[in-house]
Amino acid sequence: MASSPEALVEARSLTKRFGRHVAVDGVDFRIERGEAFGFLGPNGAGKSSTMRMIGCVSPVTSGELRVLGMDPAGDGPRIRARLGVVPQEDTLDTELTVSDNLTIYGRYFGLSRTVIRERADELLEFAKLTERRHDRVDPLSGGMKRRLTIARALINRPEALLLDEPTTGLDPQARHLLWERLYRLKQEGVTLVLTTHYMEEAEQLCDRLVIMDRGRIAGEGTPRDLVARHATREVVELRFRSASDLRAALPRLAGVAERVEPLADRVLAYTGDGDATAAAIADNGVHPAAILVRRGTLEDVFLVLTGRTLED
Amino acid sequence: MSTAALRVVEREARVFRRLWRGTVFSAFVTPVLFLAALGLGLGGLVDEGGGRVAGLPYLVFVTPGLLAATAMQTAAGDALWPVMVGTKWARTFHAMVATPLRPRDVYTGLMAWTALRTTLAATMFLIVGAALGGVPSAWGLLAVPAAVLCGSAFFAPLAAYSATQHTEVAFPLIMRLGVMPLFLFSGTFFPVDQLPGWAQPVALASPLWHGVELARSATTGTFDGHSVIGHVLVLVGVLALGWYAGTCSWTRRLAG
Numbered sequence: 263m264a265s266s267p268e269a270l271v272e273a274r275s276l277t278k279r280f281g282r283h284v285a286v287d288g289v290d291f292r293i294e295r296g297e298a299f300g301f302l303g304p305n306g307a308g309k310s311s312t313m314r315m316i317g318c319v320s321p322v323t324s325g326e327l328r329v330l331g332m333d334p335a336g337d338g339p340r341i342r343a344r345l346g347v348v349p350q351e352d353t354l355d356t357e358l359t360v361s362d363n364l365t366i367y368g369r370y371f372g373l374s375r376t377v378i379r380e381r382a383d384e385l386l387e388f389a390k391l392t393e394r395r396h397d398r399v400d401p402l403s404g405g406m407k408r409r410l411t412i413a414r415a416l417i418n419r420p421e422a423l424l425l426d427e428p429t430t431g432l433d434p435q436a437r438h439l440l441w442e443r444l445y446r447l448k449q450e451g452v453t454l455v456l457t458t459h460y461m462e463e464a465e466q467l468c469d470r471l472v473i474m475d476r477g478r479i480a481g482e483g484t485p486r487d488l489v490a491r492h493a494t495r496e497v498v499e500l501r502f503r504s505a506s507d508l509r510a511a512l513p514r515l516a517g518v519a520e521r522v523e524p525l526a527d528r529v530l531a532y533t534g535d536g537d538a539t540a541a542a543i544a545d546n547g548v549h550p551a552a553i554l555v556r557r558g559t560l561e562d563v564f565l566v567l568t569g570r571t572l573e574d
Numbered sequence: 575m576s577t578a579a580l581r582v583v584e585r586e587a588r589v590f591r592r593l594w595r596g597t598v599f600s601a602f603v604t605p606v607l608f609l610a611a612l613g614l615g616l617g618g619l620v621d622e623g624g625g626r627v628a629g630l631p632y633l634v635f636v637t638p639g640l641l642a643a644t645a646m647q648t649a650a651g652d653a654l655w656p657v658m659v660g661t662k663w664a665r666t667f668h669a670m671v672a673t674p675l676r677p678r679d680v681y682t683g684l685m686a687w688t689a690l691r692t693t694l695a696a697t698m699f700l701i702v703g704a705a706l707g708g709v710p711s712a713w714g715l716l717a718v719p720a721a722v723l724c725g726s727a728f729f730a731p732l733a734a735y736s737a738t739q740h741t742e743v744a745f746p747l748i749m750r751l752g753v754m755p756l757f758l759f760s761g762t763f764f765p766v767d768q769l770p771g772w773a774q775p776v777a778l779a780s781p782l783w784h785g786v787e788l789a790r791s792a793t794t795g796t797f798d799g800h801s802v803i804g805h806v807l808v809l810v811g812v813l814a815l816g817w818y819a820g821t822c823s824w825t826r827r828l829a830g
Contacts, residue, residue: 280830319671319829339578339674353669358589366585370673372577418673 270295270422270453271316275325278311285311287477288325295421298454302464302560303474304572309457310350312474313426316455317347330421343371346420350427352407354414356400360391363399364414371418378417385413388443405436409443422453429463441466459572461561473564480567485560492566493558494520496536498543500529500550511548518542523565530562575682578675582683583690585670601695605702608640609633612763613708628765630794637708638789639762641699642721645692646782649725650753652688653732654745661737667828677828678821681737685729685817692725693718703793711795720792724785727809728753730816737823756782761790784808 271293278286286308293299301309314320316329318338327334329341355363361382368378386392389409399407408428415423428444429437444467448454458464464471465485473481473488481488498519502508508529515522519531519539529550533539536555543553564572590597617632627635660667660680670680696718703709709717732748739745759769760782766774777783784805791797 317672319668321829339676342672343674345672347672349665349668349672351665353665355585355589355666356664357592362588366588367669367673369584370581370670370675372581372674 268295269293269328270330271455272328273312273325274327276312276315276322276327277324278308278315278320279323284477286315289472289474289477289479291472291479291482293422293453293455295453296451297469298448298456298467300455300464300468300471301457301474302459302461302468302471302564302572303457304459304570306476307459307474308477309459309474310426313424313455313457317345317424318342343418344421346415346418346423348408348411348415348423348425348428350430352411354399354407354410357398359396359398360386360402360410361395363410364417367414368417373418381417381419385416388416388446389413390439403436405432405439408432408436408440412440412443416447416452420452422455423447425454425456427457427459429458429460437463461559461564461572464560471560473560473567475564475568475570481563488560488563489558491563493562494532495534495558496539497556497558497562498531498533498536498539499552499554499556500531500543500548501527501552501554502529503551507550511550514546514548515543518546525565525571530565532558532562575686576679578679579683579686581675582670582680583687586684586687597691598694601698602702604644604695605640605699608644609637609703609706609708612636612640613703613706633706633708634710634794635790636763637699637703637706638717638793639760639786641696641703641717641793642724642785642789643757643760643762643782644699645696645721645725646728646785647753647757648692648695649688649729650732650749652684652691653729654736654748655742656684657733657736658739658742658745661827662740671828677824680828681733681820681824682817684733685726685820688729689722689726692722696721700793709793711793713791713795713797714793716792717789720785720788723806723809723813724781724788727781727785727812727816730813730820732816734816734820734823737820737827756780761786781809781812 269292273289273291275288275290276286277288289312301312303309311320315322315327315334318329318334318341321335330344332341334341355366364382364385365378386395389412391406391410391413394402394406399410429440432440441463444454454467456467468485470484472479481492483491502511508524512524515529515531519533521532523530523532531539540553540555561572613633613636617636620627620632667680671677700709700714700717704714759777760780761777766777766783769777788802788805791802
């Protein structure tokens with residue numbers, strides 16, 4: 263890993279332990295300015311712990327971490343002054359109004375009221391909350407609260423926005439609106455650092471990502487690279503009526519694809535040409551309850567690299 | 575205090591702006607009720623019986639006691655449930671430490687805010703007490719800082735403790751078995767020499783007793799230099815130890 267002053271975050275052998283539990287187990291990564299960087303992995307993979315160390319609210323157990331060229335151990339407040347944080351759980355002042363939330367948060371950064379007022383107008387517009395500015399936060403929908411949390415995190419014009427599971431718990435419509443807003447930020451050049459266990463979110467938003475599992479990094483690259491390197495262009499998914507049907511079919515699936523991966527409820531066949539593989543499967547006398555040909559995704563990459571699915 | 579801690583005070587003031595009517599009203603009604611019942615009602619009986627309490631009319635005796643005890647209760651209440659709200663229920667303290675604020679700024683800022691709230695409560699008490707004739711000396715104004723110091727000596731260690739808790743189950747016990755007995759037996763309603771011999775050292779160890787004695791010196795204008803210094807030292811000592819414990823426990827809780 264070459265060390266240039268441009269890196270926004272640089273970690274080497276970064277480790278976090280809670281008592282005997284190792285949450286983050288010696289990871290290396292580098293986040294550049296202007297990119298959207300993701301940590302993809304299931305719950306408990308160590309993503310949030312990594313994020314809290316980057317956000318300088320959780321001390322590093324061992325290894326090295328530089329954020330904005332500084333050391334979180336000594337420069338926490340100075341680093342945090344230049345970051346925006348969107349935590350996994352909402353931490354809004356729910357008894358106050360939407361605009362009060364922005365004002366109070368801006369004051370934590372020592373911004374003047376005039377500056378906060380100007381920025382708040384813009385941010386409320388961005389978060390589509392202008393009409394709700396004088397309303398209390400409590401009755402707002404989950405999606406609105408998330409957007410307010412993002413607006414709040416932007417009040418100090420941060421050099422990077424850290425988002426921990428930004429759309430977890432939102433309905434699909436609210437999620438898509440949020441993705442659209444984050445995509446806009448990305449186009450404006452804001453560095454995004456996010457954790458997610460949604461493969462789709464990682465594919466939509468991330469220029470580059472690492473796949474995390476059990477505290478370690480299992481793979482790194484652009485979504486397209488990762489799929490090309492570890493999965494195949496297409497995947498044939500076979501569903502069976504029962505687990506015994508599935509087991510019975512396995513011997514007859516050998517050789518129909520580059521690799522055949524049996525899961526609890528389905529079988530995945532990795533192939534360059536899904537239709538040809540599906541035909542070969544039928545020729546071998548295998549008739550599953552359902553058969554689906556789809557593109558290879560990060561979900562497949564995760565499975566190949568860790569032997570587990572993201573939902574595990 | 576750092577400017578960072580002042581931002582926390584500012585936030586509390588903004589929250590207060592939405593709720594101030596209730597707080598100010600109860601800060602006024604509490605002394606009226608207590609002083610009417612105990613100072614005038616009970617005090618009337620005591621004084622009719624020809625007795626004085628520690629050489630004072632009962633209203634004069636009980637006013638500084640209640641004043642300091644109210645400060646204690648205000649501060650103790652602020653140090654328990656609101657800490658659970660900020661660390662767990664609404665997680666607003668976690669939002670604060672994602673900014674340049676440090677856990678110790680949050681803790682110190684909340685302590686400063688509670689000091690302002692106890693200033694308000696003690697001032698109201700003093701005004702009502704003086705109007706009823708319970709504050710014979712102009713030195714009585716010093717009872718307000720005495721009460722605030724007393725309240726802070728409760729807030730610091732209690733809030734240090736609250737930050738170690740993940741549920742609120744112990745809080746009502748602390749109020750009932752800790753704060754309430756101190757309220758009753760720290761020289762608030764009667765001199766501690768009325769207590770049985772074994773209980774007297776316990777009462778003297780109570781920070782509230784030191785606060786009550788300080789406030790009483792002020793409202794009656796009778797100062798004994800040695801004991802005043804002693805009371806202040808005890809309260810400042812408890813406050814300092816509590817503050818040190820609090821900076822540690824709040825850092826562990828919010829930045830662990």
